Amino acid sequence: MFYKLPEIEYIRVSELDEVLSLLSRKEDVKVLAGGTDLVIDMKIGRYKPKTVIDISGIKSLRYIVDEGDKIRIGALTRMQDIIESPVIREKLPVLAEAVSMLGSWQIRNMATVGGNLCSASPAADSAPPLLVHEAKIKLTSIEGTREIPITEFFTGPRKTVMHKIELLHEIIVPYDEDFARTYSYAKLGRRNSFTLSVVAVATVLKVRGRRFEDVRIALNAVAPTPVRARSVESFLRGKEIGEEVIEEASELVVNDISPISDVRASAEYRRHVSMVLVRDTLLKALEKSGVKEVSK
Amino acid sequence: MLVKFRLNGKDVEVDVYPNEILLDTLRLKLGVRSVKRGCERGECGTCTILLNGSPVNSCLILTPHVEGAEVITVEGLEKDSKFKELVNNFVNEGAIQCGFCTPGFLLTAYTAIINQKIKTVDDVKKSLEGNLCRCTGYVKIIEAVAKTALK
Ligand code: FES
Ligand code: FES
Numbered sequence: 257m258f259y260k261l262p263e264i265e266y267i268r269v270s271e272l273d274e275v276l277s278l279l280s281r282k283e284d285v286k287v288l289a290g291g292t293d294l295v296i297d298m299k300i301g302r303y304k305p306k307t308v309i310d311i312s313g314i315k316s317l318r319y320i321v322d323e324g325d326k327i328r329i330g331a332l333t334r335m336q337d338i339i340e341s342p343v344i345r346e347k348l349p350v351l352a353e354a355v356s357m358l359g360s361w362q363i364r365n366m367a368t369v370g371g372n373l374c375s376a377s378p379a380a381d382s383a384p385p386l387l388v389h390e391a392k393i394k395l396t397s398i399e400g401t402r403e404i405p406i407t408e409f410f411t412g413p414r415k416t417v418m419h420k421i422e423l424l425h426e427i428i429v430p431y432d433e434d435f436a437r438t439y440s441y442a443k444l445g446r447r448n449s450f451t452l453s454v455v456a457v458a459t460v461l462k463v464r465g466r467r468f469e470d471v472r473i474a475l476n477a478v479a480p481t482p483v484r485a486r487s488v489e490s491f492l493r494g495k496e497i498g499e500e501v502i503e504e505a506s507e508l509v510v511n512d513i514s515p516i517s518d519v520r521a522s523a524e525y526r527r528h529v530s531m532v533l534v535r536d537t538l539l540k541a542l543e544k545s546g547v548k549e550v551s552k
Numbered sequence: 553m554l555v556k557f558r559l560n561g562k563d564v565e566v567d568v569y570p571n572e573i574l575l576d577t578l579r580l581k582l583g584v585r586s587v588k589r590g591c592e593r594g595e596c597g598t599c600t601i602l603l604n605g606s607p608v609n610s611c612l613i614l615t616p617h618v619e620g621a622e623v624i625t626v627e628g629l630e631k632d633s634k635f636k637e638l639v640n641n642f643v644n645e646g647a648i649q650c651g652f653c654t655p656g657f658l659l660t661a662y663t664a665i666i667n668q669k670i671k672t673v674d675d676v677k678k679s680l681e682g683n684l685c686r687c688t689g690y691v692k693i694i695e696a697v698a699k700t701a702l703k
Contacts, residue, residue, distance in 0.1 A: 258592050259592050259593070261571035261573070262571065263569075263570075263571055264570050264571045265570060266553070266570035266571070266614065266616050268616060268617075268619065288614070288617070291612055291613060291614065291617065292594060292609075292612050295573070295612045295613070295614065296593050296594060296612065298571075299592070299593060300593075308570075308614070310614070310616070310617055312617065336606070359594070359682070360594075360597065360681050360682020360683075361607060361660065361664075361678075361679055361681065361682050362594070362597060362600060362607050362608050362609045362660070362682040363594060363609070363612075363682065365603075365606040365607060365608050366603075366608050366609075366612065366613070449677075449678070449681040450595075450681045450682060
């Protein structure tokens with residue numbers, strides 16, 4: 257046994273109320289959903305909680321509900337559920353595509369979407385699609401619930417706005433037909449599959465005539481949190497579609513990111529590929545929008 | 553703490569530490585040696601088991617987590633005809649060298665096949681992305697799985 261886990265008190269719950277009450281009473285707690293991050297984090301000593309609350313048995317938190325103008329995804333929905341869901345494939349294909357590149361099949365069978373967000377890795381795979389769709393995160397505690405725009409959810413590497421007593425309950429994604437259809441996702445890792453992001457980019461857009469009506473772009477692994485590329489977005493809004501405009505816009509992404517060098521890539525390389533992938537995803541999304549000739 | 557689950561069709565009850573990993577429980581307490589210890593961090597797939605029918609990494613699972621669940625390893629599939637066909641194809645195609653990765657590959661591939669996830673050779677590769685092999689170079693493994701799934 258190469259790794260030694262800290263000694264823990266293990267509590268398994270099957271009802272939401274139970275975990276909420278435990279969270280309000282216990283100190284030094286970690287919540288275990290799929291465990292694919294938490295168990296590793298405990299093995300490498302990143303976290304040494306006194307108590308682990310296993311919430312995987314709360315059946316009422318595993319769902320994907322289509323409410324027409326929005327889709328609600330329960331925190332304990334597995335990544336594999338998302339990929340296989342007809343609702344997500346039709347109405348949020350960018351999420352299905354991003355998640356299908358997360359980990360391996362074995363990991364996707366355990367990992368949950370709530371867990372992916374709560375781990376708050378700068379490289380979280382589910383984040384860019386949810387950022388471009390401006391999802392809301394519903395947090396529940398013994399004191400009630402609140403909804404936070406996902407754009408405000410992450411505060412730093414492995415940090416979120418969640419209070420100690422709160423549980424990530426569900427993700428609410430507004431449905432927008434144009435954004436849903438006109439999307440592109442690209443992930444660059446150190447190899448083609450089962451890999452962490454060097455950078456990943458999700459792009460959705462709306463076109464009117466020959467102009468960009470609206471553009472939303474999000475990236476992971478190039479800042480302390482997953483981020484939106486606001487300078488690229490506002491530059492493109494209203495502009496006439498063309499190769500030069502896209503080229504110029506893509507370069508602006510460096511204003512939105514602050515990459516670091518790590519074992520996967522240097523900061524300089526990340527800046528470079530961020531520009532390349534922003535450009536590529538814009539072009540691919542435009543193809544889906546039916547715009548044929550992008551060049552002047 | 554006592555944990556009860558179904559292992560290869562039999563009910564088992566085992567006394568474990570709260571921080572015990574299923575891989576260790578299976579190998580050290582329940583004698584299931586086909587489940588291999590590789591990276592211990594979810595990257596190699598040698599520790600793959602089927603948990604309620606889905607392939608997962610037993611090195612990332614706390615044993616108390618499988619209370620009431622169904623766990624299957626290759627020992628539990630010995631009599632399954634599709635599984636036997638897959639094993640034969642592994643043998644005949646030369647998809648096994650040292651064999652360390654084989655139980656994990658077999659479980660993942662078997663599940664993909666019976667759930668009809670494999671329509672193309674790319675599907676084979678996608679299904680197997682969580683299993684590493686240090687010997688074969690994968691080509692023969694992919695051929696063995698494709699032969700079983702696509703023939
Ligand atoms: S030992 Fe579990 S994935 Fe490597
Ligand atoms: S046959 Fe040796 S690791 Fe695969």
